[in-house]
Amino acid sequence: MPVKTTTDHYGIVDKVVLMGATGSACVVHTHGATITSWISLGKERIFLSKQAIFNDVKAIRGGIPVVFPQFGPGKLPQHGFARVTRWEFLGHKDSVDGVQARFLLTENEKTVASPWPYKFRLVLTVFLGETDLKLSLNVENTDTREFDFTSLLHAYFRTNDINGTRLQGLAGIKYVDKVLGTRDEVNPEEPLVITGSTDRVYVDAPDSLALSFENESESLQLTKTGFNDFVVWNPWIELAKGMSDFGDTEYQEMLCVEAGSVDSPVVLPAGQHWEGVYTMSVQKN
Numbered sequence: 489m490p491v492k493t494t495t496d497h498y499g500i501v502d503k504v505v506l507m508g509a510t511g512s513a514c515v516v517h518t519h520g521a522t523i524t525s526w527i528s529l530g531k532e533r534i535f536l537s538k539q540a541i542f543n544d545v546k547a548i549r550g551g552i553p554v555v556f557p558q559f560g561p562g563k564l565p566q567h568g569f570a571r572v573t574r575w576e577f578l579g580h581k582d583s584v585d586g587v588q589a590r591f592l593l594t595e596n597e598k599t600v601a602s603p604w605p606y607k608f609r610l611v612l613t614v615f616l617g618e619t620d621l622k623l624s625l626n627v628e629n630t631d632t633r634e635f636d637f638t639s640l641l642h643a644y645f646r647t648n649d650i651n652g653t654r655l656q657g658l659a660g661i662k663y664v665d666k667v668l669g670t671r672d673e674v675n676p677e678e679p680l681v682i683t684g685s686t687d688r689v690y691v692d693a694p695d696s697l698a699l700s701f702e703n704e705s706e707s708l709q710l711t712k713t714g715f716n717d718f719v720v721w722n723p724w725i726e727l728a729k730g731m732s733d734f735g736d737t738e739y740q741e742m743l744c745v746e747a748g749s750v751d752s753p754v755v756l757p758a759g760q761h762w763e764g765v766y767t768m769s770v771q772k773n
Contacts, residue, residue: 490587491580501577502544506587506616514616519544520571521591521612523552526621528770533621533708535644535742537734547571549733550644550742554612554625557637559750560666563603567642570610573599578611586617594630607631620769627763629756636755640719640748641766645699645708650722650740652702654679657694658718664689664751682743685724691751693718699745700773707771712747714764719746 492505506514515525519542526534536550547553547567556570565572570593578590593610600607609628615621623641647653659678664671666687673688679700697718700707712718721744723731728739747766756762 490582491589493577500574502574504577504580504589504591506580506589506614508586508616508618510618512586512616512618514614514621516589516591516614517542517548517551518575518577518591520548520553520573521575521593522548522554522571523614523621523623524548524550526616526768528619528621529706531706532646533768533770535646535738537738539733539735539738541733544574545572546733549731552623552641552643554610554639555642555746555748556610556625556627556639557604557608557635559638559640559748568604568639569599569602570639571642575612586615586620588613588615590614604635604637606633606635608635619771620767622765622767624763624765626761627754627756628761629758632758634755634757636753638748638750638753639764640715640717640746640750641764642719642744642746642748643766643768644742644744647701647741647743648704649702650682650743653743654681654700654702655697655720655743655745656680656700657697658690658720661690661693663691680720682720682722682724685727686720686722688720689751690718690720692716697745698771699743705773707773709769709771710745710747711767711769712765714749714762715747715766716749717747717751719748719750720744721746 553571558568613624
């Protein structure tokens with residue numbers, strides 16, 4: 489069976505496990521449609537904090553949460569409501585290449601009463617192959633009014649040592665430095681190595697990056713379409729200590745490389761669709 493599900497005490501699906509024919513696997517919690525595990529070639533590729541809270545209220549710390557319709561702070565709570573709302577599991581289908589599952593979020597009483605009061609249909613499609621994980625986020629404006637939004641797939645990747653982690657492909661790309669409060673900074677060198685608290689929005693970034701790990705025989709190819717930007721984040725020492733759902737030293741074990749459209753909002757007329765796709769592929773070095 490390519491998919492297993494678990495249900496809560498109301499009989500509603502709360503977790504979906506996708507299983508590939510060759511041992512690959514992916515776990516998706518319907519709270520936030522958050523991916524909390526991706527195993528490929530026998531190795532866990534996604535970071536999930538040991539202190540992550542699963543209470544159907546708080547965002548899950550780690551994995552790949554869906555950020556919509558607001559990135560960062562603003563009129564809504566941090567990163568919007570999609571990552572802290574229960575999504576509906578629409579079902580799955582399998583093929584010779586892998587297995588696919590779909591998840592749906594639409595407006596509810598809370599969102600309609602919020603500062604972002606529009607009707608919408610948000611579908612996350614998760615495709616699991618032997619060595620790749622493909623996420624497609626489709627936004628449909630079902631309102632009678634135009635709306636705008638920012639969004640991203642907030643991917644936490646696992647690394648054994650942040651000091652030996654390398655991100656290739658961003659040389660010469662302008663970025664907003666949210667730690668320093670500046671913009672139009674440019675990476676002076678390649679690859680990018682994290683040496684302190686990092687929170688950067690790479691604007692109009694290339695569609696393909698490579699994430700490699702020292703002394704490991706595999707790397708990750710990260711490819712986006714539809715999304716404009718890449719966000720790179722690591723809290724480092726002091727910020728890690730201030731998060732109750734994140735271990736004090738876990739910053740050494742992760743790096744967020746997030747595909748999104750966040751520097752400039754996406755403007756979506758009534759009745760129109762928009763799609764962003766993020767594909768992660770394991771590559772032999």
